[in-house]
Amino acid sequence: MRKQRGSTGASSKKWKSRVLLGVVAASVTAFASLGVSFADVDLKEKLRFAMQSSADQVIAKMSDEIRTDTEAEKIVLQKELQAKLQEHQAALQAYAAEQKQAAIQAIKNRSRELAASREFSSEEQKRAYAESIQSVESRALAELSAITISEPIPPAPSVTVDVYAAPEQP
Numbered sequence: 001m002r003k004q005r006g007s008t009g010a011s012s013k014k015w016k017s018r019v020l021l022g023v024v025a026a027s028v029t030a031f032a033s034l035g036v037s038f039a040d041v042d043l044k045e046k047l048r049f050a051m052q053s054s055a056d057q058v059i060a061k062m063s064d065e066i067r068t069d070t071e072a073e074k075i076v077l078q079k080e081l082q083a084k085l086q087e088h089q090a091a092l093q094a095y096a097a098e099q100k101q102a103a104i105q106a107i108k109n110r111s112r113e114l115a116a117s118r119e120f121s122s123e124e125q126k127r128a129y130a131e132s133i134q135s136v137e138s139r140a141l142a143e144l145s146a147i148t149i150s151e152p153i154p155p156a157p158s159v160t161v162d163v164y165a166a167p168e169q170p
Contacts, residue, residue, distance in 0.1 A: 107144070111133050111136075111137045114133055115130055
């Protein structure tokens with residue numbers, strides 16, 4: 001076996017130290033030139049501008065989202081309101097029909113009570129009274145039949161920005 005020369009180990013160390021020295025020199029040069037290039041820039045102003053533009057973008061985006069949500073909410077509210085109007089209209093018509101039938105029945109019952117409660121001396125008087133009651137009953141029923149609640153359901157009112165505005169203080 002041959003002996004290794006001592007210079008091989010020394011050259012490796014030399015080579016490593018030269019590479020290390022080169023890296024250090026390059027780093028120092030880079031940092032020095034970086035410091036020189038930023039020396040004339042107002043860093044505070046650049047940061048302030050960057051933050052302001054970011055804030056403006058966020059505010060604009062939030063405003064757009066709020067506007068979009070408000071429009072969607074308007075549509076939902078209008079649909080809910082229209083559905084409630086239709087529901088109330090149907091309930092009103094059902095109630096009116098019930099009340100109409102109750103009134104018709106009350107008129108007929110009252111006519112019978114009036115005819116039965118009176119005593120007549122002749123059949124002719126009884127017939128004349130029954131005819132007058134029947135005439136009044138017919139007119140009342142005709143007037144009652146003319147009453148209708150068949151108005152169309154009004155269109156849903158449009159929801160405006162005023163709905164979302166704060167109420168005025170007295």
